[in-house]
Amino acid sequence: MVTQAQSRNWPPVIQALEAAVGRDQVVRRREELLVYECDGLTSYRQRPAVVVLPRTTEQVAAAVAVCHRFDVPFVARGAGTGLSGGALPLADSVLIVTAMMRQIEVDIENQRVRVQPGVINHWVTQAVSGAGFYYAPDPSSQSVCSVGGNVAENSGGVHCLKYGVTTNHVLGLTLVLPPGEVVEVGGKVAETPGYDLAGLVVGSEGTLGIATEITLRILKAPEAVQVLLADFTSVEAAGATVSDIIGAGIVPAGMEMMDNFSINAVEDVVATACYPRDAAAILLIEIDGLAAEVADNSERIRAICDRNGARQVTVAVDAEERLRLWKGRKAAFAAMGKLSPDYYVQDGVIPRTQLPQVLRDIEALSQRHGYRVANVFHAGDGNLHPLILYDNSVPGQLEAVEDLGGDILKLCVGVGGSISGEHGIGADKRCYMPAMFSAADLETMQWVRQAIDPKRLANPTKIFPTPATCGEAARAQAQAHFPQVERF
Amino acid sequence: MVTQAQSRNWPPVIQALEAAVGRDQVVRRREELLVYECDGLTSYRQRPAVVVLPRTTEQVAAAVAVCHRFDVPFVARGAGTGLSGGALPLADSVLIVTAMMRQIEVDIENQRVRVQPGVINHWVTQAVSGAGFYYAPDPSSQSVCSVGGNVAENSGGVHCLKYGVTTNHVLGLTLVLPPGEVVEVGGKVAETPGYDLAGLVVGSEGTLGIATEITLRILKAPEAVQVLLADFTSVEAAGATVSDIIGAGIVPAGMEMMDNFSINAVEDVVATACYPRDAAAILLIEIDGLAAEVADNSERIRAICDRNGARQVTVAVDAEERLRLWKGRKAAFAAMGKLSPDYYVQDGVIPRTQLPQVLRDIEALSQRHGYRVANVFHAGDGNLHPLILYDNSVPGQLEAVEDLGGDILKLCVGVGGSISGEHGIGADKRCYMPAMFSAADLETMQWVRQAIDPKRLANPTKIFPTPATCGEAARAQAQAHFPQVERF
Numbered sequence: 001m002v003t004q005a006q007s008r009n010w011p012p013v014i015q016a017l018e019a020a021v022g023r024d025q026v027v028r029r030r031e032e033l034l035v036y037e038c039d040g041l042t043s044y045r046q047r048p049a050v051v052v053l054p055r056t057t058e059q060v061a062a063a064v065a066v067c068h069r070f071d072v073p074f075v076a077r078g079a080g081t082g083l084s085g086g087a088l089p090l091a092d093s094v095l096i097v098t099a100m101m102r103q104i105e106v107d108i109e110n111q112r113v114r115v116q117p118g119v120i121n122h123w124v125t126q127a128v129s130g131a132g133f134y135y136a137p138d139p140s141s142q143s144v145c146s147v148g149g150n151v152a153e154n155s156g157g158v159h160c161l162k163y164g165v166t167t168n169h170v171l172g173l174t175l176v177l178p179p180g181e182v183v184e185v186g187g188k189v190a191e192t193p194g195y196d197l198a199g200l201v202v203g204s205e206g207t208l209g210i211a212t213e214i215t216l217r218i219l220k221a222p223e224a225v226q227v228l229l230a231d232f233t234s235v236e237a238a239g240a241t242v243s244d245i246i247g248a249g250i251v252p253a254g255m256e257m258m259d260n261f262s263i264n265a266v267e268d269v270v271a272t273a274c275y276p277r278d279a280a281a282i283l284l285i286e287i288d289g290l291a292a293e294v295a296d297n298s299e300r301i302r303a304i305c306d307r308n309g310a311r312q313v314t315v316a317v318d319a320e321e322r323l324r325l326w327k328g329r330k331a332a333f334a335a336m337g338k339l340s341p342d343y344y345v346q347d348g349v350i351p352r353t354q355l356p357q358v359l360r361d362i363e364a365l366s367q368r369h370g371y372r373v374a375n376v377f378h379a380g381d382g383n384l385h386p387l388i389l390y391d392n393s394v395p396g397q398l399e400a401v402e403d404l405g406g407d408i409l410k411l412c413v414g415v416g417g418s419i420s421g422e423h424g425i426g427a428d429k430r431c432y433m434p435a436m437f438s439a440a441d442l443e444t445m446q447w448v449r450q451a452i453d454p455k456r457l458a459n460p461t462k463i464f465p466t467p468a469t470c471g472e473a474a475r476a477q478a479q480a481h482f483p484q485v486e487r488f
Numbered sequence: 489m490v491t492q493a494q495s496r497n498w499p500p501v502i503q504a505l506e507a508a509v510g511r512d513q514v515v516r517r518r519e520e521l522l523v524y525e526c527d528g529l530t531s532y533r534q535r536p537a538v539v540v541l542p543r544t545t546e547q548v549a550a551a552v553a554v555c556h557r558f559d560v561p562f563v564a565r566g567a568g569t570g571l572s573g574g575a576l577p578l579a580d581s582v583l584i585v586t587a588m589m590r591q592i593e594v595d596i597e598n599q600r601v602r603v604q605p606g607v608i609n610h611w612v613t614q615a616v617s618g619a620g621f622y623y624a625p626d627p628s629s630q631s632v633c634s635v636g637g638n639v640a641e642n643s644g645g646v647h648c649l650k651y652g653v654t655t656n657h658v659l660g661l662t663l664v665l666p667p668g669e670v671v672e673v674g675g676k677v678a679e680t681p682g683y684d685l686a687g688l689v690v691g692s693e694g695t696l697g698i699a700t701e702i703t704l705r706i707l708k709a710p711e712a713v714q715v716l717l718a719d720f721t722s723v724e725a726a727g728a729t730v731s732d733i734i735g736a737g738i739v740p741a742g743m744e745m746m747d748n749f750s751i752n753a754v755e756d757v758v759a760t761a762c763y764p765r766d767a768a769a770i771l772l773i774e775i776d777g778l779a780a781e782v783a784d785n786s787e788r789i790r791a792i793c794d795r796n797g798a799r800q801v802t803v804a805v806d807a808e809e810r811l812r813l814w815k816g817r818k819a820a821f822a823a824m825g826k827l828s829p830d831y832y833v834q835d836g837v838i839p840r841t842q843l844p845q846v847l848r849d850i851e852a853l854s855q856r857h858g859y860r861v862a863n864v865f866h867a868g869d870g871n872l873h874p875l876i877l878y879d880n881s882v883p884g885q886l887e888a889v890e891d892l893g894g895d896i897l898k899l900c901v902g903v904g905g906s907i908s909g910e911h912g913i914g915a916d917k918r919c920y921m922p923a924m925f926s927a928a929d930l931e932t933m934q935w936v937r938q939a940i941d942p943k944r945l946a947n948p949t950k951i952f953p954t955p956a957t958c959g960e961a962a963r964a965q966a967q968a969h970f971p972q973v974e975r976f
Contacts, residue, residue, distance in 0.1 A: 109839075109841055110839050110841070110904070132737075154684075156679075165679075167684065167687070168656070177932065181928055182928070183926070183928045183929045183932050184925070184926065184929050185929070185932070187906060187924070188904055189837050189839065189870070189904070189905055189906050190869070191644075191653075191837045191869070191871065191906045191908065191909045191910065192906055192924070193691075193906065193907055193908040193912070193913045193917070193921070193924065193951075194691075194913065194921065194924075194925065194930070194933050194951060195688060195691070195692055195696075195933045195936055195937070196642075196655065196687050196688055196690070196691055197688075197932060197933060197936070199655070199684050199687035199688065200683060200684055200685075200687065200688050200936075202684070203681075203683070203684055204683055208683075220735075220736075220737035221737075222737065223737060247708075248708075249620075249708035249709075249710065249711060249778075250778075289781065290737075290738075290781060290784050290785065290788075291784075292780045292781060292783070292784035293777065293778060293780060293781035293784065295780070296778050296779075296780035296781065297778065300778075349677050349679045351597075351598050351677065353597055353598070381678070381679070382677070383679065416598070416676055416677070417677055418675060418677050418679045418680055418681065419681055420679065420681040421679045422679065424681070425681045425682065429681075433681070433682065436675065436680070436681065436682075437672070437682065438671070438672065440669055440670070440671045441671045441672050441673065442682070444665065444671050444673070444685060444940070445682050445683045445685060447939040447940060448683060448685070448688070448936055448939050448940070449683070450939060451935040451936050451938060451939035452932070452935060452936070463681075463682060
């Protein structure tokens with residue numbers, strides 16, 4: 001699928017980029033560009049024309065200004081772990097990679113941290129844990145993904161049930177606008193007047209500019225943490241347990257579900273010996289807070305599990321036991337990689353109350369399409385992550401799997417959910433946007449985009465469906481395919 | 489200060505408005521327009537040319553389309569309780585009042601409520617309390633302010649320390665754009681892809697359109713609630729207590745401070761007999777959650793108060809006792825109204841750690857300017873509400889008080905804070921915006937505004953400083969007055 005750069009006259013652009021950021025921070029040799037061909041959505045690949053590796057806001061601004069001057073599209077990339085192709089280059093583009101922007105400034109007194117976008121998510125917690133703090137959003141990829149990418153995709157994670165996603169933790173940003181100007185959006189305190197442009201930028205997938213410094217709020221580490229593992233002989237019982245826990249007014253830090261297929265996949269590969277292979281589903285429930293609060297919640301949750309027919313509830317109190325219980329969940333995606341040459345992760349949201357029905361429907365779709373689907377997901381906030389196993393080397397399988405993925409999204413939208421929980425739209429799901437938004441709704445977003453990026457150079461092919469990428473026909477089809485979401 | 493409507497040819501506009509919403513929903517008699525002359529910022533007054541009272545989204549859209557067609561500015565108004573003049577009409581404007589839009593649809597299963605903008609804040613909680621839920625943002629005016637106004641100003645309240653401000657509780661909006669088109673922004677679940685336009689609209693003070701239906705999330709009512717009243721012989725000790733409680737990882741539902749002047753004002757007027765008149769400051773701390781959690785937090789807070797030299801800590805457990813402790817705080821603004829013909833409420837934010845110093849500085853400013861300042865505020869999130877007492881009938885006092893208010897904002901910005909915590913910028917503080925934002929930062933907001941409202945008809949004189957309203961000189965002065973906020 002790799003196409004060649006269009007017949008642009010690149011030498012003057014590259015010369016200007018070298019002047020902007022320094023010659024040693026520009027990558028142009030074909031073999032060195034290979035590594036930038038895709039992000040975590042490996043089924044889409046495209047080599048960029050040139051890569052720049054700035055170190056400062058000024059260098060990013062200078063590189064972006066070059067793009068603006070020469071009308072060259074640019075795509076920002078952090079660690080390249082995104083799952084929707086948000087950092088997928090265009091053939092005719094400059095890829096601006098923030099991997100060398102890794103400074104962290106800690107301000108414990110005001111409970112905030114200022115980072116460059118290339119800082120790895122987990123480093124933020126490492127930088128403040130000595131003082132008893134942590135950074136809450138924790139994508140599964142937190143040991144390798146960058147904060148800049150998290151900001152672009154408004155990333156979530158296991159603990160977002162209680163603590164919210166990235167946007168709830170970003171106080172302000174230094175933003176390089178697509179014409180190359182530098183502005184500050186948001187601030188250093190939560191209450192900033194005027195339009196919430198920081199909130200607008202978070203989750204805009206690099207289409208409104210590049211965040212070059214990010215002020216994050218950090219939280220006090222909880223006094224006590226427990227993890228409970230409950231196993232069930234039916235998915236319904238596990239789903240009802242999730243609803244009952246939230247309904248009781250308890251907000252666990254995280255509440256994850258794994259189905260029987262995932263349990264066995266994980267046990268086959270990493271052999272945790274914690275997860276019962278004959279369970280229909282397990283729940284991993286992490287609770288945190290003051291010791292008394294955790295003890296009390298723990299008892300209540302156990303009672304709710306019992307009432308819903310859990311066969312066993314294992315409680316892990318110390319750090320080592322907790323890690324043991326989490327190990328299988330953390331290894332789940334990797335386990336799929338060992339069971340199957342490729343897997344496609346879908347990311348949809350449903351109302352929690354619909355869990356059992358939607359999981360049954362996914363199973364039926366899996367059988368109808370003939371591909372195995374493993375369900376490992378954030379049950380507490382109804383954020384599904386069906387993993388569809390396939391073999392990309394077999395012609396037609398990728399397309400078939402994307403069809404199945406689309407059918408799963410249809411399920412989500414049909415029950416009042418969303419086509420993305422935390423992975424973003426990127427290149428992968430833009431053709432499904434008309435399922436959630438009317439033409440006028442999307443146009444309003446485009447007006448805003450046009451205001452910030454009049455030349456449409458910032459990651460231009462992402463998020464929004466276009467006739468060129470989705471086709472008018474495809475768009476009409478998506479609208480027909482998805483029953484119009486009934487307005488409240 | 490009331491000026492006359494410009495020499496526009498109003499009859500055809502009014503005729504079109506009558507056709508749009510019905511003749512009985514258009515107000516044009518001068519004496520009936522009087523009531524719409526100001527909002528809660530009573531020092532600014534302006535009679536609108538005409539008032540419309542729509543009942544539905546379609547009627548709002550039709551009225552806005554008329555304004556668009558005739559190039560007439562329009563201002564939206566909810567209950568008119570805002571404190572920054574956000575709903576202040578222009579002489580040449582149509583005032584669109586949402587007071588007749590008061591429908592509520594409850595969806596307990598999905599923990600959300602859909603309301604029209606004229607619904608009173610407190611009605612939301614009343615509509616769901618039977619099912620054990622409540623709506624968290626609780627401005628002091630919650631028994632009279634409207635959800636539409638809360639959305640426009642991104643209102644806060646006592647419980648926003650733990651639960652966040654309005655934007656954290658709005659899932660989606662039906663929005664009438666300034667050209668009269670209707671779009672949906674956000675959605676019915678928290679995770680909605682694309683640009684966060686709902687977040688952009690919340691707090692935009694009516695400059696990006698009019699929200700005509702609002703989906704709010706509701707929260708499970710806590711099992712237990714306690715209120716602690718602690719009294720201190722120094723403001724420093726009270727401030728240190730606030731920092732220590734947060735530093736211990738406790739997040740109270742609310743944590744309010746009142747200074748000696750406020751305590752005595754309240755006792756003079758409402759005689760609660762709860763607040764010690766000789767205290768330098770009192771803290772009112774509300775904690776909520778599970779019973780065990782509340783009991784544990786209560787003990788810890790008491791210990792922290794003791795360590796900081798609190799003379800006494802009173803704990804209110806049942807609803808009646810809690811109300812008794814809150815009564816004085818809730819009556820504080822009204823008490824000022826009995827002590828002084830007028831008062832001006834400032835709204836600034838500072839880092840919590842700066843509380844004692846900033847309160848000393850406010851006292852010094854109060855003495856220098858010769859006006860009494862009472863401090864009653866959300867101490868937990870550093871959101872100050874200095875109440876400046878004055879007499880508007882004495883020429884020059886309003887201007888002098890606005891000067892003092894400006895000096896207080898200077899203090900806030902100087903320590904790294906903000907010029908507004910929850911009341912918005914409105915008509916009142918637009919000339920201070922350059923203290924927090926560079927020209928480029930403000931211009932970026934204006935681009936967004938221009939994209940949504942190309943004719944600049946939606947509440948056109950609010951939020952942003954203009955040479956016409958602030959004067960280039962005033963703007964330069966504001967910039968000189970406020971030392972440039974040091975970038976992190």
